[in-house]
Amino acid sequence: MALVEIDDLHVSFSQYEGLVQAVRGVSFSLEPGESLGIVGESGSGKSVTCSALLRLLREPPAKITANTLHLGGHDMLAARPREISAVRGRVAAMVFQDPMTSLDPVFTIGHQIAETITAHRPVSKDEALQRAVALLKRVEIKNAEAVVRYYPHQLSGGMLQRVMIAMALSCEPQVLIADEPTTALDVTIQAQILQLIKDIQIETGMGLIMITHDLGVIAETVDRVVVLYGGKVMETGPVEQIFEAPLHPYTRALLNSIPGQTAGKQRLVEIPGASPNPAHPPAGCPFHPRCPMAIAECHRVTPPLEEKRDGRLAACIRVEPAMVAA
Amino acid sequence: MTTPALELRQITKRFGDMAAVDRVDLVVPRNSVVALVGESGSGKTTTGLLALRLLGSTSGQVLLEGEDITHLSQTKLKPYRRRMQVVFQDSYASLDPMMTLGEIVGEPLGIHGIGSRAERREQSQAWLEKVGLDGSYANRYPHELSGGQRQRVSVARALILGASILVADEPTSALDVSVKAQIVNLLQGLQADMGLSMLFISHDLSVVRSLADEVVVMLRGRVVERAPTDRIFANAQHPYTKALLDAVPTINPRARRRRTFLSRDEIAARTPRFHPSELDAVPLIDTAEPQLVALAGDHFVEAIVAERSVP
Numbered sequence: 001m002a003l004v005e006i007d008d009l010h011v012s013f014s015q016y017e018g019l020v021q022a023v024r025g026v027s028f029s030l031e032p033g034e035s036l037g038i039v040g041e042s043g044s045g046k047s048v049t050c051s052a053l054l055r056l057l058r059e060p061p062a063k064i065t066a067n068t069l070h071l072g073g074h075d076m077l078a079a080r081p082r083e084i085s086a087v088r089g090r091v092a093a094m095v096f097q098d099p100m101t102s103l104d105p106v107f108t109i110g111h112q113i114a115e116t117i118t119a120h121r122p123v124s125k126d127e128a129l130q131r132a133v134a135l136l137k138r139v140e141i142k143n144a145e146a147v148v149r150y151y152p153h154q155l156s157g158g159m160l161q162r163v164m165i166a167m168a169l170s171c172e173p174q175v176l177i178a179d180e181p182t183t184a185l186d187v188t189i190q191a192q193i194l195q196l197i198k199d200i201q202i203e204t205g206m207g208l209i210m211i212t213h214d215l216g217v218i219a220e221t222v223d224r225v226v227v228l229y230g231g232k233v234m235e236t237g238p239v240e241q242i243f244e245a246p247l248h249p250y251t252r253a254l255l256n257s258i259p260g261q262t263a264g265k266q267r268l269v270e271i272p273g274a275s276p277n278p279a280h281p282p283a284g285c286p287f288h289p290r291c292p293m294a295i296a297e298c299h300r301v302t303p304p305l306e307e308k309r310d311g312r313l314a315a316c317i318r319v320e321p322a323m324v325a326a
Numbered sequence: 327m328t329t330p331a332l333e334l335r336q337i338t339k340r341f342g343d344m345a346a347v348d349r350v351d352l353v354v355p356r357n358s359v360v361a362l363v364g365e366s367g368s369g370k371t372t373t374g375l376l377a378l379r380l381l382g383s384t385s386g387q388v389l390l391e392g393e394d395i396t397h398l399s400q401t402k403l404k405p406y407r408r409r410m411q412v413v414f415q416d417s418y419a420s421l422d423p424m425m426t427l428g429e430i431v432g433e434p435l436g437i438h439g440i441g442s443r444a445e446r447r448e449q450s451q452a453w454l455e456k457v458g459l460d461g462s463y464a465n466r467y468p469h470e471l472s473g474g475q476r477q478r479v480s481v482a483r484a485l486i487l488g489a490s491i492l493v494a495d496e497p498t499s500a501l502d503v504s505v506k507a508q509i510v511n512l513l514q515g516l517q518a519d520m521g522l523s524m525l526f527i528s529h530d531l532s533v534v535r536s537l538a539d540e541v542v543v544m545l546r547g548r549v550v551e552r553a554p555t556d557r558i559f560a561n562a563q564h565p566y567t568k569a570l571l572d573a574v575p576t577i578n579p580r581a582r583r584r585r586t587f588l589s590r591d592e593i594a595a596r597t598p599r600f601h602p603s604e605l606d607a608v609p610l611i612d613t614a615e616p617q618l619v620a621l622a623g624d625h626f627v628e629a630i631v632a633e634r635s636v637p
Contacts, residue, residue, distance in 0.1 A: 041502040042473075186365035187529060191573035192587050213503060216575025220582055239579040257507040258577055260532030263556050265359075267514060268507035268536055274472040275502065290504075 003175055003207050004030035004053065004092075007068035011045070011052045013061045020279045022048040024231035027305065030175065035201060035208040037218040037239065039254075040228035043275050046211045049228070050177050054092060055084050072174055089120050093168035097180040099160035103152040109136075110148025113167050120171045135166040139196060158189035162196070169200065175207035176200075182217065194220050215258060219243060227251050230276040230286025233305050237312035247314040250287045285316065293318045329392035331356045331491045331523030332410070337376050337386035339369075346372045348547040349386070351618075352525075354491065359517060359524040361538035361555070363531060363570070369547040370527050374493050377525060378412055379403060390491070408438060411484035415496035417476035421468040427454065428464030431482045438487060453482040457512060474505035481512060485520070492517075495527040510537055531574050535559055540624075543567045545593075549618060553625035563627040565596040598629040605631065 011023040023045040030036050040046040051057050052064050055076055069076045072091035074083060096102050103112060113135060114128035123131070129148065136144035139162040152160060161181060168176055178197060182190035198221055201208045210221050218225055218239065225242045227235045227250065235248040246252045256269040273290040276282055282289055288298040297317060305315040309322050332354040339347040347369040354360045362370045375381035377388060379395060387396045395406050411434075414420050421430055432450035435441055441449065451461045457478040468476055477497060484492060494513065498506045510533055517524055528534055534541060535555060542552040543566065551564040562568050569588055576582065588596070597616050605619050616628045 041504060187531070187573040188365065188569055188587065191575070191585055194575075195585060214575070215503070216577055219577050219579045220575045243577065243579055254503060255577070257504055258532065259507065259510060259530075259537075260535035261577065263535070263559060265514075265539065265555070266536055267511050270507040270511055271504040272508075274474060274505065 001073060002029040002070070003032045003034075003072055004028075004209070005068050005070040006049070006053065007066060009049060009052060009066040009069060010064070011048050011057070012063050014063070015061065015279075017279050021281060022231055022278050023052065024281065026228070026231070026233055028226050028233065028236060030207050030209060032174065033205045033207055034224065035210065035222040037210045037212065037222035037225045038228060039212060039215060039218050039225060041213055041275050043230075043278055044228040045231040045278075046213075046228050047179050050094070050179060050209060050211060054088055054094060054177070055079070056094075086120075089116065089171040089173065091173060092175045092177055093171065093173040094177045094179060095161070095164045095168050095181045097183050099157065099164045100152060102164055103160065105152050107151075108148065109150050109152065109155070109163050113148070113163070113170055116167050116170045131170070132166070135170055136163070138169065138200070139163070139166045141166075156189075157185055158193065161185065161189075161193055165193075165196065165200070169204075172204070173206060175209060177209045177211070179211040180213070181210075183212070183214070190217075197221065215243075215254065227254075230281055231278060232286055233313070233315060234287065235312075235314040235316075236305075237309075241309075241312060247308055247312060247319050248287075248316050249291050249293050249318065253290075253292075328356060330354055330389075331391060332377060332525060333387075333389040333392075334373070334377055335387040335389065337373070337388065338384045339372055339376055339381065340384045345384075345547050347376060347383075350544070350547070350549050352377075352542060352549070354523050354525050355539075356490075356523050357517075357521045358539040359526055359537055360540045360542060361526045361528060361534040362542050362544060363528055363534055364544035365529060365570075367546070368544040370544050371495055372547075373544070374412070374495050374525060374527050378410060378493055380412075404438075408487045409489055410491040410493065411487065411489040412493045412495065413477070413480045413484050413497045415499050417473060417480050417500070418468065420480050421476060423468055425467075426464060427459075427466050427468070427471075427479050430468070430479060431464075431486055434483060434487050440487075449486060450482070453486050454479070456516075457482045458508075472505070473501050474508055477501065477509050478512065481509075481516070485516065485522075490521070491523045491525070493525045493527070496529070497526075498533055499528070499530065506533070513537065531570060543570065548628065549626075550628040551626065552618075553627075554623065557623055557625050561625075563598055563621065563625070563629075565593045565598075569593065598627055600629050600631050602631055602633065 007027045009023055009026045013020045026049050038046045053071055071087055074087050110129050110132045113132035117128040117131055132148055133144045136147055141147050141162055182193050222239055225239050226233055229250050234250045253271045257271055259268050271290055276286050284299045284301055285303050288294040303315045303317045305313050308314045308319050330353045334350055334352040336349045338349055350373055364370045376383050387394055390406055428450050431453050432446040435446045451464050454463050455461050459478055498509050538555045541555050541558040543550050545566045551567045562571055607620055616630050618626050619629050620626055
């Protein structure tokens with residue numbers, strides 16, 4: 001059974017300027033042990049999708065509807081608060097972009113990791129603290145015995161992100177959801193954290209959902225990709241095929257706009273215009289105002305996410321389905 | 327050799343005991359883009375502020391088109407500010423939310439007493455169009471714009487005085503991938519059209535590769551390597567530059583690899599070593615401290631020069 005199953009998820013927020021539709025019919029699933037990348041730009045709905053899955057959004061103003069919103073066999077829409085807390089940490093744990101705001105500045109690192117453990121498991125405080133040391137060692141923090149007594153401000157951004165990963169691992173989740181875990185970090189530290197996440201994923205066999213705007217992070221870490229734009233899924237497929245033969249014009253444009261792919265000073269391939277405003281999404285395909293292939297129909301018809309190639313889905317009426325090989 | 331647009335000579339900035347920028351030499355030739363790269367704490371932003379004289383240096387010199395502006399008072403500096411301008415990373419914080427875009431872009435003209443009110447309005451409108459915004463945006467406010475559009479406004483404001491030198495400090499770092507290329511192209515186009523010289527401060531080596539003529543790599547306040555962009559990417563010599571390049575994520579999922587990471591101490595231990603005979607100009611020999619030495623092809627690297635290989 002799929003670990004994560006999302007079908008036709010909608011998330012909106014009522015604000016003074018009206019209804020902001022952050023997620024407009026997102027569907028995907030994750031099998032146990034699989035690694036999935038969710039790539040999108042700001043406002044694409046990538047973070048909101050995963051926050052909705054864990055029911056981390058305040059409702060209201062958020063309003064969540066879906067045909068299916070399953071996590072580890074739990075129906076997250078029907079679940080009572082107690083069940084939701086049991087799922088968080090044990091089934092799925094999340095690592096966020098900014099570790100400094102995720103940690104409490106007045107408690108030690110060890111205290112905060114131990115707190116997570118005692119909240120989910122019947123162990124003593126001392127045992128939890130010992131386990132915290134072991135977890136810090138696992139995320140390759142060298143002087144773990146000392147670091148448990150440190151306060152967050154005594155650690156660098158990269159070290160703090162390791163602490164967050166240790167905390168996420170503390171209840172041995174079946175899936176780790178990492179939301180832009182390296183965006184605030186320097187490039188060399190980013191590479192180290194990504195390698196650590198991959199190593200741990202392989203070692204524990206847990207599932208991984210990597211949320212990022214950075215196609216490089218996707219190329220480095222995951223097996224399968226969901227491309228989001230304007231709150232909708234544009235394309236899904238295996239990572240190699242997404243990079244080598246993207247189906248959707250948005251995916252193609254995104255890949256072409258990555259700078260520095262070849263040597264020499266050069267103009268970059270840009271995508272004209274800006275991402276849609278989630279308060280006033282365009283009718284039809286959300287990408288049509290920026291799409292070089294758009295025709296009149298794209299302005300009216302919302303393209304369904306359908307199989308175009310062997311196991312690959314795309315939401316674009318301009319992509320002809322190939323004869324799917326038997 | 328023609329006078330460079332901007333030159334820093336042995337510029338140093340100390341904050342207490344810590345040298346944020348330590349005896350940095352930097353030259354931005356006319357009509358070219360020099361990228362200053364490094365990670366947080368490397369001193370690249372401080373170097374930019376020193377060049378702009380937005381921060382006073384502890385020692386060293388700042389030369390703007392050959393003129394020493396290191397010790398000019400803020401009043402005396404004012405005419406020079408017309409020639410050197412800046413764009414920062416955070417376009418939201420850089421634009422006054424209470425002013426219209428027309429007022430923001432035209433404000434430098436007012437400060438320098440250029441033109442009548444009507445002429446200023448006309449010019450700011452023209453500049454908004456030049457950076458790819460509709461002239462009707464003049465009456466809008468910063469919060470109505472996307473990040474990319476706000477960064478366009480910052481560029482228009484920086485260039486309306488006809489500056490010949492632009493310091494751009496991470497101008498694309500806060501932008502979405504699809505918009506980043508727009509701003510890089512805008513800067514590149516303006517640079518070519520106006521003959522701008524640019525000091526482009528960035529941690530993003532991919533953008534640097536498409537935009538810069540020369541790359542200067544900083545580590546802990548020191549320049550550790552500098553070379554024409556293609557040479558940096560093809561033939562980096564310093565272990566820190568190599569580490570930076572190696573850390574850039576691949577965009578080919580089939581080319582994934584395990585990386586080995588060097589600690590700061592290991593990087594220091596791998597400082598290149600040269601025998602004096604390997605170098606054209608012979609610098610100080612047998613000093614323990616690494617120094618910037620010249621290799622072929624305008625390539626400089628921080629290295630130890632020794633007669634004998636020291637253990």
